[in-house]
Amino acid sequence: MKTGTDITKKLVFAVAVAVVLALPWMTGPYTTQLFILTMTYGMLGLSFAFTIRVGLPRFDSAAWWGVGAYTTAILMTKADMSFWLTLPIAGIVSMAVGFLIYRIAIPRGMMVFLMFGMVIALAIQQLFGSVEFFGGWGGTEVIEAPAIGGLVFDGKRELYYLGLGFLGFNLICYYALMRSRIGRSWNAIGQSVKLASSVGINVVRYRMANVLISNFFLALTGSFYMAFSLVAVPATFGLDKSLNVIMYVIIGGIAYSLLGPLVGALILAFVPEYMRVAAEYESIITAVVIILVVIFLPEGVLGWVSGRARPWLLRRRPWVRSVGSKNKEPESG
Amino acid sequence: MSLLTLENVGKSYGRLEAVSGLEFSVDKGTVHSLIGPNGAGKTTVFNLITGTIRASCGRIVFDGEDITRLEPHKIAQRGIARSFQQTFLFMDYSVLDNVLTGFHMRDRAGVIREFLHTRAAREADERAREQALEIVDFMGLSEQKDELAGNLPHGHQRALGVSIALACDPTLLLMDEPVTGMNPTESNEMVERIRRIRDRGVTVLLVEHSMRVVMDISDMITVISYGKKIAQGLPDEIKHDPQVIEAYIGEDTDAA
Ligand SMILES: Nc1ncnc2c1ncn2[C@@H]1O[C@H](COP(=O)(O)OP(=O)(O)O)[C@@H](O)[C@H]1O
Ligand SMILES: [Mg+2]
Numbered sequence: 144m145k146t147g148t149d150i151t152k153k154l155v156f157a158v159a160v161a162v163v164l165a166l167p168w169m170t171g172p173y174t175t176q177l178f179i180l181t182m183t184y185g186m187l188g189l190s191f192a193f194t195i196r197v198g199l200p201r202f203d204s205a206a207w208w209g210v211g212a213y214t215t216a217i218l219m220t221k222a223d224m225s226f227w228l229t230l231p232i233a234g235i236v237s238m239a240v241g242f243l244i245y246r247i248a249i250p251r252g253m254m255v256f257l258m259f260g261m262v263i264a265l266a267i268q269q270l271f272g273s274v275e276f277f278g279g280w281g282g283t284e285v286i287e288a289p290a291i292g293g294l295v296f297d298g299k300r301e302l303y304y305l306g307l308g309f310l311g312f313n314l315i316c317y318y319a320l321m322r323s324r325i326g327r328s329w330n331a332i333g334q335s336v337k338l339a340s341s342v343g344i345n346v347v348r349y350r351m352a353n354v355l356i357s358n359f360f361l362a363l364t365g366s367f368y369m370a371f372s373l374v375a376v377p378a379t380f381g382l383d384k385s386l387n388v389i390m391y392v393i394i395g396g397i398a399y400s401l402l403g404p405l406v407g408a409l410i411l412a413f414v415p416e417y418m419r420v421a422a423e424y425e426s427i428i429t430a431v432v433i434i435l436v437v438i439f440l441p442e443g444v445l446g447w448v449s450g451r452a453r454p455w456l457l458r459r460r461p462w463v464r465s466v467g468s469k470n471k472e473p474e475s476g
Numbered sequence: 477m478s479l480l481t482l483e484n485v486g487k488s489y490g491r492l493e494a495v496s497g498l499e500f501s502v503d504k505g506t507v508h509s510l511i512g513p514n515g516a517g518k519t520t521v522f523n524l525i526t527g528t529i530r531a532s533c534g535r536i537v538f539d540g541e542d543i544t545r546l547e548p549h550k551i552a553q554r555g556i557a558r559s560f561q562q563t564f565l566f567m568d569y570s571v572l573d574n575v576l577t578g579f580h581m582r583d584r585a586g587v588i589r590e591f592l593h594t595r596a597a598r599e600a601d602e603r604a605r606e607q608a609l610e611i612v613d614f615m616g617l618s619e620q621k622d623e624l625a626g627n628l629p630h631g632h633q634r635a636l637g638v639s640i641a642l643a644c645d646p647t648l649l650l651m652d653e654p655v656t657g658m659n660p661t662e663s664n665e666m667v668e669r670i671r672r673i674r675d676r677g678v679t680v681l682l683v684e685h686s687m688r689v690v691m692d693i694s695d696m697i698t699v700i701s702y703g704k705k706i707a708q709g710l711p712d713e714i715k716h717d718p719q720v721i722e723a724y725i726g727e728d729t730d731a732a
Contacts, residue, residue: 319593324584324597325591334566335566340548341564343553
């Protein structure tokens with residue numbers, strides 16, 4: 144039996160999907176470009192929110208994003224490979240290199256993971272810039288836009304739909320993972336490492352799997368980035384970008400692991416544009432915004448909205464309550 | 477038949493010997509209590525058995541296998557579950573989800589099936605749910621099954637801690653002060669449950685401060701003080717042991 148709420152919910156969902164699909168036809172190329180950026184940043188946020196489930200905040204998301212972008216760029220230019228073929232390779236490279244680093248960091252706990260993240264973010268960026276092979280600080284370009292048969296993804300509209308494809312794949316995989324029993328064990332680790340290992344969860348292995356999956360999707364997002372930017376510059380993939388990724392997640396609402404990063408990315412992609420603030424104040428503004436959010440919207444924008452909207456519209460994921468949740472015990476190992 | 481044996485087990489923190497030269501065995505199918513004044517090293521013994529901390533010396537043998545150097549999750553997988561002295565729960569999960577998390581080791585459909593949410597995975601989930609509900613029911617938490625663990629009153633949180641341990645389907649259950657902070661009714665119910673857990677064939681190693689509870693349900697008691705064993709015996713023997721009485725002088729009346 145269908146209740147009225149069910150029907151309204153379906154209706155809201157259908158309208159949302161229709162709007163998302165029609166967007167590039169309702170706006171100009173510049174706004175469409177902003178939406179493409181929103182999707183890119185949103186995907187980075189999804190991968191950050193994913194490792195938060197196991198209690199590991201990563202400061203290197205942009206670096207692995209860069210690994211994906213560079214893998215695709217280099218395979219396309221130096222090996223003349225098709226864009227599509229570079230996708231799985233980018234993901235696997237990111238996982239393989241990540242594994243070598245994290246097998247040292249993850250057994251040593253959250254603090255070491257966090258430190259490694261920052262150091263790696265800087266090191267990978269320098270690798271791209273200083274090693275001749277990667278094209279130097281000026282970056283490396285690809286000339287060829289991805290294409291399937293006659294469909295070439297070179298216009299903003301085409302790229303927008305390509306982005307939707309990537310985003311959809313991210314959302315479906317992350318959703319399926321979090322819903323499964325593996326997801327339950329991941330969330331358990333995020334809440335209490337001690338209790339999780341006492342029920343037989345191999346914390347190191349579960350964290351490793353989680354972080355490597357995140358690495359895979361970060362790299363995929365990097366490949367997508369190459370499809371629309373056609374150039375990879377080391378400066379794009381720096382530590383500051385990784386910090387921005389954290390902002391998206393916190394501003395959107397850290398308890399909403401799927402919608403939160405998207406809302407946060409949307410806000411941070413569009414608000415500065417419309418405020419017409421000069422780029423030189425961006426960091427100051429971001430700092431002020433994040434402080435205000437932590438004070439006044441500790442559950443993020445979605446947490447604030449769901450307090451006001453009908454409860455069925457937004458079902459919060461209960462397991463990460465807010466930034467600085469008081470319920471969590473400190474990590475011990 | 478002894479299920480768990482500690483041989484000359486010691487743990488020191490710098491110059492403090494929290495546990496030293498400790499020897500005792502827990503027989504299969506019994507409730508074995510480990511008692512001693514505050515700071516005697518009881519929780520440390522639990523941490524040693526479960527691998528949370530590494531022994532400085534000695535050997536711990538469980539079910540014929542040396543588990544001294546195993547990691548906590550491996551020891552859990554061998555069949556040792558514990559409830560903690562502090563209330564460790566998955567605070568942001570519902571009661572039922574807490575117990576389901578304890579099912580981590582049981583009845584898995586396999587990673588790929590779980591990811592794809594196949595029929596086999598859904599059926600395994602459904603079975604786990606039913607069994608989790610039984611445990612929740614057994615521990616008297618049926619009415620709270622959908623509450624967030626973090627919102628439960630203290631007594632229920634303690635009961636939930638034990639429920640999670642039971643979900644692991646243990647051979648040996650370690651309970652660290654399970655009735656602490658409970659009111660008398662809750663406490664009596666817990667004692668009754670411990671008895672029923674034992675009657676189902678689970679061996680229980682119990683640390684408890686309330687002498688009334690310990691004397692009531694123990695099949696065997698080991699007393700430690702300053703990390704060393706000072707006595708072992710049946711409840712009636714321990715009650716009248718002069719060394720035990722001496723160790724407890726200065727403790728609160730309930731313990732004396
Ligand atoms: N991590 C630690 N570092 C230093 N000393 C500790 C540590 N853990 C416990 N101790 C000390 O070991 C002794 C035994 O503690 P514990 O096992 O908690 O006692 P009980 O559970 O019997 O009350 C105490 O003196 C305590 O202060
Ligand atoms: Mg103790």
